[in-house]
Amino acid sequence: MSRKGLLRWGGRLTTALTVAGLGLVLLPYFWMLSSSVKTGSEVFDLPIKWLPEAAQWGNYPDALSRGKFPTYFFNSAVVAFAVMAGNLVFCSMAGYGLSKFRFPWREACFRLILSTMMLPIEIILVPTFLVAREFGLVNNYGGLIVPLAVDAFGIFLMRQYIKDLPDSLIEAARLDGCGEFGIFWRIILPNCKPALGALALLTFRDNWDQFLWPLIVASKDTLKTFPLGLAQMEGIDSAAYHEIMAAAVVGMIPTALVFLLFQRAFVRGIALSGLKE
Amino acid sequence: MAESYAPAAKVRPKAGFDDRLPLGAAWGGRLSLRARLRWAGFLFVLPALLHLLIFKFYPMLEAARLSFFRYDLLTPPVFNGLLNYKAIWENPLFHQSFWVSAKYMFGVSLPEWFLALGLALLLNRRMPGQPLIRLAYFLPIAMSQIVVAMVWKFMYNPLGLVNTLLGFVGIGRTNWLSTEETALPALIAIGVWRGIPLFGVIYLAGLQSIPKEYYEAATIDGAGPWQRFVHVTLPLLMPTILFVMVMSLLSAVKVFLNPLVMTEGGPNGTTRVLPYFIYETGFAYYRMGEAAAASMVLFAFVFGLTLIQLRLLRRGGVE
Structure with a gap:
């Protein structure tokens, strides 16, 4: 075959591969959506039914009336937004302090902070619970939120981004008599929107999703987050897959929405945060 | 916000700007710009650092300590060496x-x-x-x-x-x-x-x-x-x-x-x-x-x- 023909076939092959891969990535989501509007018996019908005979929208209210789903959603929203706010404020402050100021032990502080990335909650589960108990952070919102309010990855991300902002911006504001916090608030923050966007998306997604920590620290049903509620629903009635899928679809909407709103900032933020230290 | 001490920051644009000029009235009016910035930088990092010390480092040390104790959450921990x-x-x-x-x-x-x-x-x-x-x-x-x-x-x-x-x-x-x-x-x-x-x-x-x-x-x-x-x-x-x-x-x-x-x-x-x-x-x-x-x-x-x-x-x- 000629070189040109070979290239053309190569091009077609990669396009086909792209589309096939897309199918694999999206298939579970399609299946979830389609199953969420099937009847309970249609879900496992053979031969396979890709779409239901008639959409059963009633599955949604039925699913959400099981357990305390409105409460679970509310709790997840509270946790997600509060933890996101905490991370946006504290991580950007720390990132600014670590990149644009000189003080003794600065590098040591940075290394200390980075090293906590090796300490995910899964490893220090028992003692973190004990600390939370000491602070009275068991079975209340504070317990769901406070221990997660700062994450080293966020500090790393913000530091990398702020480091590349020109010093002249800060010096000009300082000469104009702007206070240090004012500089941070009115000069630094507006100039790192992409990184803040990325951080917002990542923390929102991770914390809407909190499972292990709420499982440990909140045993009251009224404090359960959406993931716990969904797992519990499945544990109680694992045959009701049409309703489980309906609840899952509803639980997916916030993160999907946040992603769509922030996706540009997210992809750009990762690109700009400078993966190389 | 920090505007309160802004009027104090009157900078005379002269050659060889001396950054030891006492600028920060709100900081006691004594700190040089360099020292003030040092403190500001540290204070920016402090909240996050404290949080991580309490919820990451202390638990890590606690895990290390606890691994030498028998503990069931209800009764006080009992030292048991390397038994765990x-x-x-x-x-x-x-x-x-x-x-x-x-x-x-x-x-x-x-x-x-x-x-x-x-x-x-x-x-x-x-x-x-x-x-x-x-x-x-x-x-x-x-x-x-x-x-x-x-x-x-x-x-x-x-x-x-x-x-x-x-x-x-x-x-x-x-x-x-x-x-x-x-x-x-x-x-x-x-x-x-x-x-x-x-x-x-x-x-x-x-x-x-x-x-x-x-x-x-x-x-x-x-x-x-x-x-x-x-x-x-x-x-x-x-x-x-x-x-x-x-x-x-x-x-x-x-x-x-x-x-x-x-x-x-x-x-x-x-x-x-x-x-x-x-x-x-x-x-x-x-x-x-x-x-x-x-x-x-x-x-x-x-x-x-x-x-x-x-x-x-x-x-x-x-x-």
Whole structure:
């Protein structure tokens, strides 16, 4: 075959591969959506039914009336937004302090902070619970939120981004008599929107999703987050897959929405945060 | 806000600006600009630092201490030396968990390294509808873990979609999550499926930061697509590749939710990863000391891994 023909076939092959891969990535989501509007018996019908005979929208209210789903959603929203706010404020402050100021032990502080990335909650589960108990952070919102309010990855991300902002911006504001916090608030923050966007998306997604920590620290049903509620629903009635899928679809909407709103900032933020230290 | 002391900051624009000029009235009017900035920088870092000290470092030290005590949450801890370590060392379930975790980690990470790079290379090409295709590929990044777990549990059902699709190519039905040989691979498949888009984004960002001129120069020198990949893309992408390697391993080692809600660590412990072992020992059997000892082992594992990765990063000429 000629070189040109070979290239053309190569091009077609990669396009086909792209589309096939897309199918694999999206298939579970399609299946979830389609199953969420099937009847309970249609879900496992053979031969396979890709779409239901008639959409059963009633599955949604039925699913959400099981357990305390409105409460679970509310709790997840509270946790997600509060933890996101905490991370946006504290991580950007720390990132600014670590990149644009000189003080003794600065590098040591940075290394200390980075090293906590090796300490995910899964490893220090028992003692973190004990600390939370000491602070009275068991079975209340504070317990769901406070221990997660700062994450080293966020500090790393913000530091990398702020480091590349020109010093002249800060010096000009300082000469104009702007206070240090004012500089941070009115000069630094507006100039790192992409990184803040990325951080917002990542923390929102991770914390809407909190499972292990709420499982440990909140045993009251009224404090359960959406993931716990969904797992519990499945544990109680694992045959009701049409309703489980309906609840899952509803639980997916916030993160999907946040992603769509922030996706540009997210992809750009990762690109700009400078993966190389 | 800090405007209150702004009027004090009257700067005379003279040659050789002296930064020791006492500017900050609100800081007692005594600190030089340099000292003031030192304090300001430190104060910016302080809240985050305190938080991490309380909720990360102190618990870590506490885990180390607790691993030498017998503790059931109800009665006060009792020192018992190395008995916890001895107990987990002699516990066959711990050994099993260790190997399950190792298998899961590498089972998920190795395919991710290559497939995510493949995805990024595909998405880096020009093609019709590219922004939409990228968006669709990246959408799963936003999906919550529990939703993923539920959908896949549904699909792995003996009557579910996976078996139906495999039936089309003549493969018989399997109860994926309840068969010892298939449960862990089934969870690994989910991990890979979920990780590829995320690491794909990171690779894609890395690919796009490679200046186009390098490719043009290589093409002028007569390099084909494969040579361009090996001699331009790979070396320049090396920092990203190493970053992805670290991140994928570290995120795989802490998997917990899927084994809990999909298999409950079973069948026969074949999916009981180390975090699950720790959770079970601590919060189901209330043996906090043993759980802490197992945590220390897991930490040593993660720590060793991070050191190796840092060494690699340095050799890769990143620092």
